[in-house]
Amino acid sequence: MFQRLNGPQTLGNGRGFWIGALAVFAVAVAFPAVADPYDVGNFAYFLIWIFMALGLCLMWGYGGMLSFGQTFFFGLGGYGYGVIEINIGAAHGGSLAALVLAVSVAALAAAILGYFMIYGRIGGVFFGIVTLSTTLALAAFVGQTAGPEWTVGTARLNGFNGMQGMSSLQLPWFGRDIDLEESALYYFLLVLLAATYVGLRLLVNSRFGNVLVAIREDPQRAELLGYDVRRYQLVTFVIGSLLAGLSGALYTAWGQFITPSSIGLPAAAMPIVWVAFAGRSDLTATFVGTFVLLFAFQTITIYSEQSALVLMGLLLVATVLFAPRGLMVGVGQSLARYSARRGG
Amino acid sequence: MSGDLFSYVYQFADVFAFLVLSAAGLAIIFGMMGIINMAHGEFIMCGVYVTSATYHMGLPLVLAQACGTAAAGLVGVVLEYLVIRPLYARPLDSLLVTLGVSLIATQGTLVILGSTFPGIGTPLGSFDVGVYTFSTYRMVLFAAAIGVLGFVYVLFMRTGFGVQARATMQNAAMARALGVPTSRIYALSFGIGAALAGLCGALYAPTMNLIPTMGAGFIVEAFVTVVVGGASVLLGTAPAAAVLAIIRSGLNAWYGQVIGQIGLLIAVILIVRVLPSGFSGWLARRSAS
Amino acid sequence: MAALLEIRALSRTFGGLFAVSDVDLDVNPGEIHCLIGPNGAGKSTLFKLVMGTYTPTHGSIRFDGEDITQMTPFRRVNLGMSIKMQAPSVFRALPVWQNVHIALQRRVPRRLLAAEEGRLLDLLGLTAEAARPAGELSHGQQQWLEIGMALALQPKLLLLDEPTAGLSPEETFRTGELVKRLAQAGMTVMVVEHDMDFVRQIATRVTVLHLGKIFAEGSVEAIVADPAVAEIYLGTPHANADS
Numbered sequence: 001m002f003q004r005l006n007g008p009q010t011l012g013n014g015r016g017f018w019i020g021a022l023a024v025f026a027v028a029v030a031f032p033a034v035a036d037p038y039d040v041g042n043f044a045y046f047l048i049w050i051f052m053a054l055g056l057c058l059m060w061g062y063g064g065m066l067s068f069g070q071t072f073f074f075g076l077g078g079y080g081y082g083v084i085e086i087n088i089g090a091a092h093g094g095s096l097a098a099l100v101l102a103v104s105v106a107a108l109a110a111a112i113l114g115y116f117m118i119y120g121r122i123g124g125v126f127f128g129i130v131t132l133s134t135t136l137a138l139a140a141f142v143g144q145t146a147g148p149e150w151t152v153g154t155a156r157l158n159g160f161n162g163m164q165g166m167s168s169l170q171l172p173w174f175g176r177d178i179d180l181e182e183s184a185l186y187y188f189l190l191v192l193l194a195a196t197y198v199g200l201r202l203l204v205n206s207r208f209g210n211v212l213v214a215i216r217e218d219p220q221r222a223e224l225l226g227y228d229v230r231r232y233q234l235v236t237f238v239i240g241s242l243l244a245g246l247s248g249a250l251y252t253a254w255g256q257f258i259t260p261s262s263i264g265l266p267a268a269a270m271p272i273v274w275v276a277f278a279g280r281s282d283l284t285a286t287f288v289g290t291f292v293l294l295f296a297f298q299t300i301t302i303y304s305e306q307s308a309l310v311l312m313g314l315l316l317v318a319t320v321l322f323a324p325r326g327l328m329v330g331v332g333q334s335l336a337r338y339s340a341r342r343g344g
Numbered sequence: 345m346s347g348d349l350f351s352y353v354y355q356f357a358d359v360f361a362f363l364v365l366s367a368a369g370l371a372i373i374f375g376m377m378g379i380i381n382m383a384h385g386e387f388i389m390c391g392v393y394v395t396s397a398t399y400h401m402g403l404p405l406v407l408a409q410a411c412g413t414a415a416a417g418l419v420g421v422v423l424e425y426l427v428i429r430p431l432y433a434r435p436l437d438s439l440l441v442t443l444g445v446s447l448i449a450t451q452g453t454l455v456i457l458g459s460t461f462p463g464i465g466t467p468l469g470s471f472d473v474g475v476y477t478f479s480t481y482r483m484v485l486f487a488a489a490i491g492v493l494g495f496v497y498v499l500f501m502r503t504g505f506g507v508q509a510r511a512t513m514q515n516a517a518m519a520r521a522l523g524v525p526t527s528r529i530y531a532l533s534f535g536i537g538a539a540l541a542g543l544c545g546a547l548y549a550p551t552m553n554l555i556p557t558m559g560a561g562f563i564v565e566a567f568v569t570v571v572v573g574g575a576s577v578l579l580g581t582a583p584a585a586a587v588l589a590i591i592r593s594g595l596n597a598w599y600g601q602v603i604g605q606i607g608l609l610i611a612v613i614l615i616v617r618v619l620p621s622g623f624s625g626w627l628a629r630r631s632a633s
Numbered sequence: 634m635a636a637l638l639e640i641r642a643l644s645r646t647f648g649g650l651f652a653v654s655d656v657d658l659d660v661n662p663g664e665i666h667c668l669i670g671p672n673g674a675g676k677s678t679l680f681k682l683v684m685g686t687y688t689p690t691h692g693s694i695r696f697d698g699e700d701i702t703q704m705t706p707f708r709r710v711n712l713g714m715s716i717k718m719q720a721p722s723v724f725r726a727l728p729v730w731q732n733v734h735i736a737l738q739r740r741v742p743r744r745l746l747a748a749e750e751g752r753l754l755d756l757l758g759l760t761a762e763a764a765r766p767a768g769e770l771s772h773g774q775q776q777w778l779e780i781g782m783a784l785a786l787q788p789k790l791l792l793l794d795e796p797t798a799g800l801s802p803e804e805t806f807r808t809g810e811l812v813k814r815l816a817q818a819g820m821t822v823m824v825v826e827h828d829m830d831f832v833r834q835i836a837t838r839v840t841v842l843h844l845g846k847i848f849a850e851g852s853v854e855a856i857v858a859d860p861a862v863a864e865i866y867l868g869t870p871h872a873n874a875d876s
Contacts, residue, residue: 008731066436113613120617122571125380125439129567130613132382136564137606144602207738214735217724224684224718225736226710226786265560266447276440306451313447317427320440 005198007205009062009213011282011332016339028190032183044186046294047193048250053290054200054283055243056271061280062204063236064216069131070244070271073106075138075263077248080105082166082258086155090167091177099169099249106245107238114237118230132268139264162259169253185254200283212236266309273316279326289328347474355593358482361489363585365547366562367569368492368577369540375575376513376533378435379428382442384566385559386449387538390416391545396554399464409546416542417535424534453556461554481550488547492540496577509533564605568612637662637790637821643692645682652678654845665812665822667832670842671865676825677719680794684716685709697789715788719795721775725768729759732767732778736785757781772799791815793824797831809834
């Protein structure tokens, strides 16, 4: 099992790395004991976004598919959670069911959209603009649902004012429900995220992952080795997009609120900035880099959100021009070389 | 002509003009350099803002629109020099860079100019056909779209620049070897593409509310037109716009703008799928013949 | 004995020009079938039609008794075909061992993978280079790596498009010996080649393609002795007949 977590597709395969990772996890577990509840809630908020960043990393860095559609699936997951939860209620596992169903909706949408794009052989820059168009169209659609006629069951979409009234996640626990808020939510997210990270590492270092990077390098060669390239791409697109749907559903559950501004531009650009800056070729780099950027972004947003977004734009331009492989990956590779020199 | 029939034609012409004007600049840059300019909407926004600013400084509308067009073109040339040029061989990276530029432009404009800007009233009034009333300015926009197509035709088919540009498009290395200054061709093409985006903004400035994020209202249409039309403005954008305008104006009439947009997008995704041997095969065959 | 590969009336046009025109060709099990012809004769196009990266405008292809004319390339590979393409196309950014690994992993169970990988790298003489990115190998080494990847699939029919391009005479000879060993072990091999020495070393049968059509077919000796072939293939009559 441990063997299969490691391989050529990931940085950080040694014992030192995993001891460090466990230490970070232990600190994260201990964090709510020492921090005030506001900070815990805030860190929970950061964790929510990392799912979609990891999904983009998988599609773009490993599979070579640059999707601008993460916020589309985020929106489907987010609105999906709200609509379903409001209609079925939170009790008796209802909110968890809403979470699972909302993510399934996002996955289904990804399968349909992905099928048409991948089997229609839309590649390269066109993959980017079709996915972005989809996102913008969804944002435009939700934006005009302010009227009372836009109600699904008992859930009112409410246009730009945002949808509200859904409840937070409730975990059924021996006959009673644990309300997942504050540190309970934080722990739930921490475990889910750790599991996702481990799962993705297993995936990219598996046979599937080998084929995926082969397709990224040369799709024709991969096909001529007998691999059904488009099916691999479609599965990857669904997994990556599903994680964005998960981010969206968790976001709505966290804040009990969602508006179209989480779907359109500039929201659509954010996952791209995180993953490009962090380094799309590695899951760990994406994880760490996304966390750092979210933290920095929020710190600056306190003064001015627009300025923070301008800085994100500058960061993207600078990354592409001066460190096209990403900053965190560069740091990670230097660390790997350093430890290899010391070890060998 | 009956009012109903004219109404359909008018709707079609309106959407066709919108698609051609919003996509032409994007298509020229894509056709020449293989780059999709994600800041396309912000060039349009630049055209709108400069047009409005110069109009309110007292210039006649047409001159103000010329200013808007020229300003976007100039910004395009500068941008090409600063950030696009290092990325000629990396089209996906230029997608990212221009996305960054788009963020900087919209949010920077919000910081500097705030969330609203004085608009311009729609000129030229209206005319009646049957029981319906139509905006004269919309007909001017249609004429402008035809004019842009004519301009592109003359530019690429009847000028020295056009000969060099087509040579660069076919085979840049060969063109360079034959003494074509390909860097200058690229810079000029990017500038022309940006100017056409600016022109689109300038022309639509009198019909819209001015907000810094308005570019996003153009790019879905521009993107899908280029996805269907490919690299050529004359042989791609124009017919694609005609086909899409039929779909879009029909949907608009029955279901409204937003459903029209979503329907357009779905139609494009379906079109791309049913093209025999997929989209790239169709493009390749088209360019081969 | 039924042919392993049966090509019937196969044509492919590009914008009105025939790249391959009305070709009938059988490749029998166990033979090393060389396809020769001047540049632009349609050899590579024919290979791509067989492999499925191009679809024919007309005609049919059967492989091992099955009609594969409209089949996608990966299905043809899974039926037992494998190709080394003209330009070396290895996964340049990935290490050599991983290239081999990706080629092997479909066929070889996990517990045997490491051993198979080592054996193949040894056969290719690339054991010392295993950890380097494949793009850093010399041209000849990349050619061999790609042949090795094609072999890793243990195909019934191996297609080699100019396997000796860019190889030294010594490497060319070793490639020829490898191909002969494979054929002796029961593999059918189809080769596009310019190097007549190499063709003479390996071929059991030769087909000459000219302007997209079959021009001649026979043993190496018969083809080399045919003055008409020398004329179209070598440009000037008999200029290279003794080379």
